[in-house]
Each structure stands twice: as structure tokens, then as C-alpha cells.
Amino acid sequence: MTVLNDIYKCDVCGMVIEVVHEGPGELVCCEKPMELLEAVQKEEGGVKHIPIISVEGNAVKVDVGEIPHPMEKEHWITFIELCIDDEIFRKSLNPGDEPSATFDVNYKDGDIKARIYCNIHGLWPSD
Numbered sequence: 001m002t003v004l005n006d007i008y009k010c011d012v013c014g015m016v017i018e019v020v021h022e023g024p025g026e027l028v029c030c031e032k033p034m035e036l037l038e039a040v041q042k043e044e045g046g047v048k049h050i051p052i053i054s055v056e057g058n059a060v061k062v063d064v065g066e067i068p069h070p071m072e073k074e075h076w077i078t079f080i081e082l083c084i085d086d087e088i089f090r091k092s093l094n095p096g097d098e099p100s101a102t103f104d105v106n107y108k109d110g111d112i113k114a115r116i117y118c119n120i121h122g123l124w125p126s127d
Helices: none
Strands: 007-009 016-018 051-056 059-064 077-084 087-092 100-104 112-118 122-125
Touching: 051 112, 059 077, 059 112, 077 100, 087 100
Parallel strands: none
Antiparallel strands: 007 016, 051 059, 059 100, 077 087, 077 112, 112 122
């Protein structure tokens, strides 16, 4: 059973997907079941991984970590995702990019959270 917004990774080729429509089936890639990524909930490494949300006017900025995360060819944040109520906004990143994203979403209020995906250390939530 897949659940809306869950994120899966193929342990063979490294492909990462997000579920946009729930279903009863199993996700398979490279002839093997994909791994459901669970959000990391630990202090170690959090200073460079936990998303920090700030509101700037109607825009929302998400910075990765209190200390900026490295954005190197071997180790980088692949995406930043902002969730406001039931809407999701995502920015893909590449090595060399800044580990932050600003979303011009005309934000007024609502449940707001973020999550990021580090190609080495996994999925990290803001809360």
C-alpha cells in the first residue's frame, strides 16, 4: 500500500520518487521493491540537515541546517519541499547550488512544514 506523499528510493539505481496518488500496489524498480524512506529523527547531523523555515512577506524561505549543508558532487541536498496545509512546493537542487529555496506562495497562514532529502543521510523534516 502506498500513501500520499511518501518517498521511496531504489537501492539499485538510486531513483527517488514521491507518491502522488495512493494505491494498493508495491513500488518496484530494477526488479526489486523500493525502500520507503522514513524521516530522520536524530540530533546527530541535524545541525546541517534540519530545514529552517522563515516567512519573508508573502514568501517562505527554507534553509537547510543551522550550518549550511555541503553541496558537493558526492554529497548534496537533492530537493527541498515546502508543505502548506495540503499543497506541496518543491525545488530540485544540484551540487554547487545554495542549500536553500524561496517559495513565492503568497503565504498568509496555515500548517507549514518542510523536508529535505540528502543523497547520503536521507529525508529530514522541519518538525
